[in-house]
Amino acid sequence: MQEKLQTPVIIVNFKTYSEATGRNAVELAKKAEKVSNETKVSIIVAPQFADISAVAEAVKIPVFAQHIDSIRPGSYTGHVLADSVKEAGAKGTLINHSEKQLKLSEIDEIIGITREKGLASVVCANNPNISVAAAALKPDIIAIEPPELIGTGIPVSKAKPEVVTNTIKRVREVNPKVTILCGAGISHGEDVAVALKLGTQGVLVASGVVKAKDPYKILREFAEATKT
Amino acid sequence: MQEKLQTPVIIVNFKTYSEATGRNAVELAKKAEKVSNETKVSIIVAPQFADISAVAEAVKIPVFAQHIDSIRPGSYTGHVLADSVKEAGAKGTLINHSEKQLKLSEIDEIIGITREKGLASVVCANNPNISVAAAALKPDIIAIEPPELIGTGIPVSKAKPEVVTNTIKRVREVNPKVTILCGAGISHGEDVAVALKLGTQGVLVASGVVKAKDPYKILREFAEATKT
């Protein structure tokens, strides 16, 4: 990312939830922006590809893609080009989410592309070994998300605090500068506070916000929790 | 597609070419719309996911996606949801392009999803056998594109006319209603005219238009050729 990322940060992954598709994506992004403005906490939203431009026009907080392909401009029907999401307004991208896992060489190539294009790179990783491997590829951000906790409401920071601390320690040996987030199961402000206390610089959330009865309220709770 | 597709039809696949990304996608789509308005020939444009909404706002001709995934709303980070491209303005989608080949079962599922959502389905096929197989899955349109000719400037309708006629005959036995297009290597109006004379109802083009010095001029030539 061209500007430095402000931490702590909350990234909201919209996935392909109905509650975050099309007009709903724009509405949800506006709520995230409102919380960010009110709390001065950095919040990033990651809508679907086809929603990036509408979301980026509607809000001033950073918009990330959920994925890009390891391609350059050319004959790649149906692929996701970095230039395309960037021109639509994206400032970065998730890479290797557990629902969109990539080959090791693709992750490396995509990080190279993001660097060239001035996009922020957030590589998702499932366990300490994979986090260290991902950190060796020099992305801007790593997000630790044990897939068995995704969508469960059990926060990684509580269920597996040792995963978080162990990972931070080992990642720092390989890459002292990378920003480290944790995700999976974050559903209360307290989970966010614990995640930061364990040494992360933010969280990657999805259903906990997108599928909440009142996404504004829960996101506000998360943002406030980063200050405790 | 909810309305009946008007034939002959020219589908312009924007791929991930720089000349058809972002603002360039909108400009190119406007040229296609101009040709369609002037000639009354049906033209469809297929830009990248992130460009669908801007293109669909800028033009009145139909906009198709280049691909959608075989998913329903849910936890599918980085995937392409039918609802998302539809809400962005897409009226249909390419499926199984030779640059984005899919599993047989995925093609079947995606066609089912397009039918539910009122989107037109264009299944790309490489040879007669595969075209018959694709036709058995009951899409709206089949596009025959031998991959060895893509981007060569040698039109399938000339290099392999027997591929086209053979395919049409066999496809009709399995599926009398499907619209049949041909693609790959179409670069002159004459190629389009030959394709129609062989019995197809239109063409799927990409580099021949997108990378032309004057895309308006060549597309106009293609459109006029459908009338000869």
Add this chain to the structure above:
Amino acid sequence: MQEKLQTPVIIVNFKTYSEATGRNAVELAKKAEKVSNETKVSIIVAPQFADISAVAEAVKIPVFAQHIDSIRPGSYTGHVLADSVKEAGAKGTLINHSEKQLKLSEIDEIIGITREKGLASVVCANNPNISVAAAALKPDIIAIEPPELIGTGIPVSKAKPEVVTNTIKRVREVNPKVTILCGAGISHGEDVAVALKLGTQGVLVASGVVKAKDPYKILREFAEATKT
């Protein structure tokens, strides 16, 4: 396959079950051969790649691979070459099993390779549309296996008899010669008898035999049932 396939036929897919790996694969194949010899019913076994040669040396009934890749000899580390499984003793191969689904174009290419090499081709299909599509590619055998029934003990021939009869009817319109099997959930002799009465020429079985307490006994029951 060079010799004509004798029907009715029972194909036993060993999958990667422990009960059918290594020496266990050889033992199980010998039981299948015993049943085939005693009942004069055609039985084919499909062990893992690394077990093909030992099984083919141990028994005289046909041995099939569970998959081959769409490749010719060359630089394809870690792939499965038709020539390799053939020289090890395989007489045919499963293709596109629901646990090893393939791209449409790969299925087409693999069928072409089996034809060249004199191997029998068994394409697995999940539903009537896909079965018709598969039949259009001209394999020797089609096996209809709704994935939601695999391993459940509920036979497709009972739970969804209309799937079987509908498929047979539609497949015959496209390909009058293909051998049609059904699979998924076959666990009693009666299931086999029903499958044949519905018009199939055999069954594809796996856990019903491999994980049975007495594989010989159940396979014998299946074989006898083909005669009723």
Add this chain to the structure above:
Amino acid sequence: MQEKLQTPVIIVNFKTYSEATGRNAVELAKKAEKVSNETKVSIIVAPQFADISAVAEAVKIPVFAQHIDSIRPGSYTGHVLADSVKEAGAKGTLINHSEKQLKLSEIDEIIGITREKGLASVVCANNPNISVAAAALKPDIIAIEPPELIGTGIPVSKAKPEVVTNTIKRVREVNPKVTILCGAGISHGEDVAVALKLGTQGVLVASGVVKAKDPYKILREFAEATKT
């Protein structure tokens, strides 16, 4: 691997070359064994799955698989189970060869499986970043193979010596114990000698041996070169 790997080591990847399929695989393995016996240099052969048992019966040098899947025993038709290649005689496996690239999480899982099963793990890597990432996953061996040199006859150790030395240095920071090989383009004894001088503990070769007019002679040359 249960016994310690003796270095320097030469691993010969048979790929899916005709010259190394079936009986040819056994013949080639015997030549490798002869060289190993005569020179006392450690040589490992990696034939196709279906050839593992015949090769392992014919020779006493270690036999490796070219790939295994990230699966446990179960319903995985057409997959490659660690137990299966082990029972056939394999003592280890290549992982993530540039012709069989894997997801980051799969590499991690497969290494875990090899450890459980007492199999040696050789992770292939294309560049320094990827080598460091792979080393973080704690395999037994890493093989550095820039894909642009594979099969060219231009040895990585000469064309890109800095790739090798840079990689060794960075890998050692993350994993001081891993054995490091280099591959791609090795075709003369001198290439092997240079590779060892640069600090590797052996080479991974394929076409340079398999497609040589006299594989015995070239392999003997390679083996002698490890002593210079």
